[in-house]
């Protein structure tokens with residue numbers, strides 16, 4: 434009896450009652466008609482669906498939920514609402530047509546503790562995001578991205594030279610390409626070898642970021658009190674050290690070179706010059722260009738590497754497709770030179786193959802979460818303000834209504850019966866609405882160059898000794914889902930091709 438009447442316990446019970454009453458009252462006020470939420474798995478009191486959140490390939494479970502509950506699935510974790518969009522129609526209805534309400538990002542405590550709030554990809558919808566996005570867009574819009582094609586082709590040449598030297602490390606060479614390409618464009622920094630500090634830096638930082646981004650991956654986002662635990666504090670501290678280095682080191686490298694009158698023009702130098710020319714000394718504006726350059730560096734490597742990993746898996750698993758693409762390249766380009774961007778329009782099958790890579794296995798299967806800035810009602814269902822919105826690209830790209838035999842790798846779905854390319858580029862691989870990937874044009878040219886050059890130069894196949902963990906087709910569970918290492922055979926197509934590859938060093 435004394436226990437039940439103790440003052441601290443009464444206080445806790447009263448606080449809980451007050452919390453639930455306030456929550457009920459707020460919800461009622463926001464949703465006076467008492468409209469239902471979209472359907473979804475049944476939540477349990479207090480924790481909601483927290484314990485049902487899948488940790489392994491969550492996009493697959495969400496796709497199943499989509500089949501069970503509908504194209505929009507609702508989940509509740511503690512008092513946080515989330516919806517999963519499982520169809521292109523709903524993505525278009527909400528993220529595009531109602532983009533004024535659906536363009537925020539959910540506040541992710543763990544990411545902020547690791548310093549990722551510098552990155553426009555995680556900044557909330559508002560004036561700061563708009564300014565960062567405007568600057569980014571200036572440098573990566575379609576016309577601007579074309580300026581980088583020469584550098585990108587050079588880095589793709591470097592990739593095939595490395596592959597010629599050590600074909601068993603193709604997946605590592607892809608990673609090197611991703612880092613080297615974006616570092617050259619953003620900071621005019623030219624990576625020498627595979628152990629380059631800046632390449633490793635962005636790799637480590639983005640792995641930590643991706644691990645902490647998916648719902649369920651970071652318990653801190655649901656139980657903020659956990660941020661005081663030493664293990665979590667140390668993890669966040671290490672993440673913060675990496676993000677600070679990632680933004681500061683290469684940016685200072687450019688500033689130092691500019692002060693000595695050295696270096697070629699790059700994204701960061703252009704932004705710096707523009708600011709200097711306007712006489713602007715406002716520290717906030719200087720910080721903006723440091724962050725926007727850092728965001729390009731951080732976002733510009735990893736998704737391309739993941740998407741090219743999918744290309745490689747697809748080719749190893751589908752030798753018939755590989756052969757058909759090589760035949761097209763041989764027919765159009767011949768074997769006296771390697772393909773370049775001028776050949777792109779004349780290689781429809783390679784184009785279709787590239788598009789199918791983007792569709793078949795999206796590199797960010799759940800995109801990056803959006804969030805709502807206002808309440809909304811969609812088809813009679815209530816979607817509260819602050820709801821996290823997951824665009825399930827995996828499910829959207831496997832929708833049989835749009836992509837018959839969706840699980841199959843079929844470049845032909847992008848071709849007309851006469852062999853010309855259809856007008857159905859899978860833009861959704863880059864997300865949707867106002868947050869759509871602003872690096873997509875740059876990604877497109879980089880991926881095409883690597884795909885065309887790799888196909889023209891090498892044959893690759895599944896290794897006979899591949900078993901279990903060495904088999905192709907296994908991917909990571911992070912926000913950016915990478916091909917896991919597997920055993921394969923790779924070799925140059927002929928002596929003539931080897932010579933052509935070597936000659937790219939003098940191009």
Ligand code: HEM
Pocket residue numbers: 553554555566569573728729732733734736737740796797800801802803862863864865866867868869870871872873875876880
């Ligand atoms: C194949 C390669 C790539 C894929 C599949 C990809 C995919 C995506 C996706 C799905 C999003 C989320 C969009 C949304 O929220 O709706 C995104 C955002 C973003 N991407 Fe990419 N991306 C790629 C390459 C790049 C590159 C090369 C860069 C930089 C040069 C880049 C920069 C960004 C940035 C800054 C954002 C955040 C945009 C914002 O929040 O406003 N991406 N990307």
